[in-house]
Amino acid sequence: EVQFVESGGGLVQAGESLTLSCAYSGFTLDDYDIGWFRQVPGKEREAVSCVSACDYSVVYAYSVKGRFTIRDDDREKMVHLQMNNLQPEDTAVYYCAAGPYSDCQNEFTSWGQGTQVTVSS
Numbered sequence: 272e273v274q275f276v277e278s279g280g281g282l283v284q285a286g287e288s289l290t291l292s293c294a295y296s297g298f299t300l301d302d303y304d305i306g307w308f309r310q311v312p313g314k315e316r317e318a319v320s321c322v323s324a325c326d327y328s329v330v331y332a333y334s335v336k337g338r339f340t341i342r343d344d345d346r347e348k349m350v351h352l353q354m355n356n357l358q359p360e361d362t363a364v365y366y367c368a369a370g371p372y373s374d375c376q377n378e379f380t381s382w383g384q385g386t387q388v389t390v391s392s
Contacts, residue, residue: 275298275367275383282389283357287329291352293367293383300324300345304375307341307352308359319365320352321375335361357390364388370381 279291291307297322306321328386340353340368364387370379371375 273369273381275311275369275381277365277367277383277386280365280386280388282391283360284325285388285390285392287357288355289388290365291365291386291388293350293352295348295350295367295369297381298369300327302373303369304379305343305350305367305369306351306375306379307350308366308368310366311363314365316348317323317363318363318375322350323374325374328374334375348355354366354388357388359390359392362388362390 274296276294283289302324304324305322307319308316309319310316320333322329322343333374338356362366364385366385367383369378369381
């Protein structure tokens with residue numbers, strides 16, 4: 272069974288940093304893509320970053336490129352999202368998610384419970 276435990280959300284001021292962590296079980300990164308998504312109430316879910324199972328290549332949303340870094344550790348069964356220079360528009364519920372390898376193209380099949388990130392101006 273695929274499971275996730277997310278942590279690290281909170282309230283910060285603009286310009287500050289946070290690191291989100293996701294402990295996962297039930298799969299390995301040899302077979303599953305893994306990534307972070309975020310959602311604001313009333314808006315569509317946005318893909319933030321994804322690690323492809325094929326070659327561990329990483330993609331980022333344009334809105335976070337240069338500020339956010341995803342780091343996976345399959346030995347520890349953890350994936351982290353380092354978020355620097357946070358801005359109010361980064362405020363959202365952040366979700367860890369994974370799915371069978373598709374080079375980060377297909378909809379992910381398994382989702383964490385989400386962790387709130389709030390950035391004040």
